[in-house]
């Protein structure tokens with residue numbers, strides 16, 4: 256049986272990626288992706304461009320986004336797939352979620368200024384494609400450019416994570432709201448990269464059970480954020496909770512991303528892929 260090369264998690268310069276939706280579509284097609292979703296953070300204004308570019312390249316397309324959620328004191332990401340991108344409540348919810356980013360960025364810059372790194376707000380803004388979507392990634396690019404750190408990963412480790420000078424706690428969307436915005440717009444909610452969170456087993460169990468209670472149906476098993484051991488671990492978790500499984504590189508940028516578009520291992524055969532349940536929501540034909 257032909258296993259579909261689906262990549263259902265990636266970012267363009269509409270959020271914190273560096274490629275335009277069109278260039279990202281071309282790269283995905285060149286890498287052999289057959290079903291693609293652009294999942295910009297808290298923002299769906301790139302969806303039409305991504306869909307049109309995908310269809311022009313003969314790639315099937317699912318609408319996508321990645322919503323920032325606060326849960327048990329941490330930030331959790333919920334991917335939405337296959338929704339109607341003109342849904343009013345979804346658009347309003349995403350706009351509200353994006354709303355605090357500029358103020359947060361000013362506070363991040365103030366924290367960095369205290370340790371002698373000046374001009375970080377203006378510096379980060381130079382990397383921003385969409386002013387509403389200023390993110391930690393844009394600060395990281397600026398700190399690499401100014402020679403403070405050799406790469407973006409060390410910027411996060413030294414400056415942008417909890418306990419470090421550029422970190423500002425932020426309250427994002429509520430889990431139930433994010434899941435409902437997606438599902439009521441006809442889409443499917445998926446827990447992004449569960450291996451990245453630093454939850455206790457009890458908190459992780461609460462995340463999965465509450466997510467399902469709110470109507471969530473999927474979990475990323477194959478993601479660029481998971482180790483080989485986590486691929487197996489979250490395959491087991493998907494089965495245990497009866498969740499559909501997703502696959503996505505989380506590609507952001509050619510120089511920065513460790514996982515190329517469309518390059519992850521296939522989903523284990525014992526799992527049910529999210530895209531089978533979303534077949535009616537796919538734009539274009541799957542080869």
Ligand code: AMP
Nearest residue numbers: 271296323389390391392407408411412
């Ligand atoms: P924000 O939504 O502004 O908090 O930024 C979160 C983004 O930062 C994520 O989507 C990743 O793209 C990026 N990020 C988070 N942690 C790291 C890390 N350790 N190294 C590199 N990028 C990271």
Ligand code: MN
Nearest residue numbers: 266271392507
């Ligand atoms: Mn990102």
Ligand code: MN
Nearest residue numbers: 321332447448
């Ligand atoms: Mn994420």
Ligand code: MN
Nearest residue numbers: 264266321505
């Ligand atoms: Mn992502």
